[in-house]
Amino acid sequence: MPFPPKTNSDAIVNTAAALVQTDGLAALSMRTLALRLGVRASSLYRHFPDRAAIETALAERAANQIAMAMESAAAETDGERALFNAARKYLDYAASNPALYSLLMATNDSVSRPVWELLLRLVSQATNSPLDEAGATAFWSFLHGFVALEQKGHLGPSPSKLTFVRGTQALVRGLSGAKSAATT
């Protein structure tokens, strides 16, 4: 065999993730990616139709990783506590993988669905609702907004963790409270 396989889809996605992680999304070109894999850029097209497909695979990977991290953190407890723990993992993932997180949220596909599904479940449990879509929307908005503002430096010097905790508690209490008040 003159040209034995040197790479595969998984290796490509893994290497792409590492590349994006260290050098940012802008550094992800077919050339540089191929270089790290020890192949030529044209070889990548045997595994992915185009660059966009690689980005989508990366976003899916990020969505699954963040959802899994939240899931296992939430599984240890339940109710409000489970939601808090999951939220903390969400923040941790975004802080540890800023470029991948950014890519995930920039992808307009429905690739972030696992995150939505999980948040919907956790928020509903925390607010004692059957399906609190409005609450989940508000909570996710707060989470993502906090991450995005902090990552871009709009919040000035990094806010303390207490700032995040206070916001989280206020929102959850507000969501539960409004619900009870409306029901009562």
Next chain:
Amino acid sequence: MPFPPKTNSDAIVNTAAALVQTDGLAALSMRTLALRLGVRASSLYRHFPDRAAIETALAERAANQIAMAMESAAAETDGERALFNAARKYLDYAASNPALYSLLMATNDSVSRPVWELLLRLVSQATNSPLDEAGATAFWSFLHGFVALEQKGHLGPSPSKLTFVRGTQALVRGLSGAKSAATT
């Protein structure tokens, strides 16, 4: 004069804003921008040192516009009501100028300061605090997160305005409540 002035900094920024507004940020190149202005690309460098400077000017423009819109909306009332009205204008601006809003939030400079200052003031008034930085952070996080998630389609079919209102109310009530509770 063989080469009379054909453009100036203001015209460049105005045209750039219109271009980004209609065709997106990716369409903003020195060539296309110059074309719309009826000059050559190289002429732009007499007014701005590079492309980044034009983007910064656009972001500043967006920050001022959104802050002014919020300001005047808030001025009509005060307290919680003023904050709600301002938040609504924030959403309106982002909806009407998605690309400019996106550019503003993607700019990591301290160009968004006018927005922060205003929100800090309005949130503090709404929660009866002298300087509620944690509250302002939480509120801005919620606002921006909501806009970003919606713009990227992560929330599925557009959430109703009620969804936004409920989140806003829950957050403000939660922030005020937590404060009183902590104080008491």
Next chain:
DNA sequence: GTCTATAAAATGATAGAC
């Protein structure tokens, strides 16, 4: 499945004339 070679197209930016 990988390679070489290349197409085809953008882009930001500069030099120097007028």
Next chain:
DNA sequence: GTCTATCATTTTATAGAC
């Protein structure tokens, strides 16, 4: 202050040999 001309670079993607 604007022009022409051009540089220098980068990018995605394809054709065809092996």
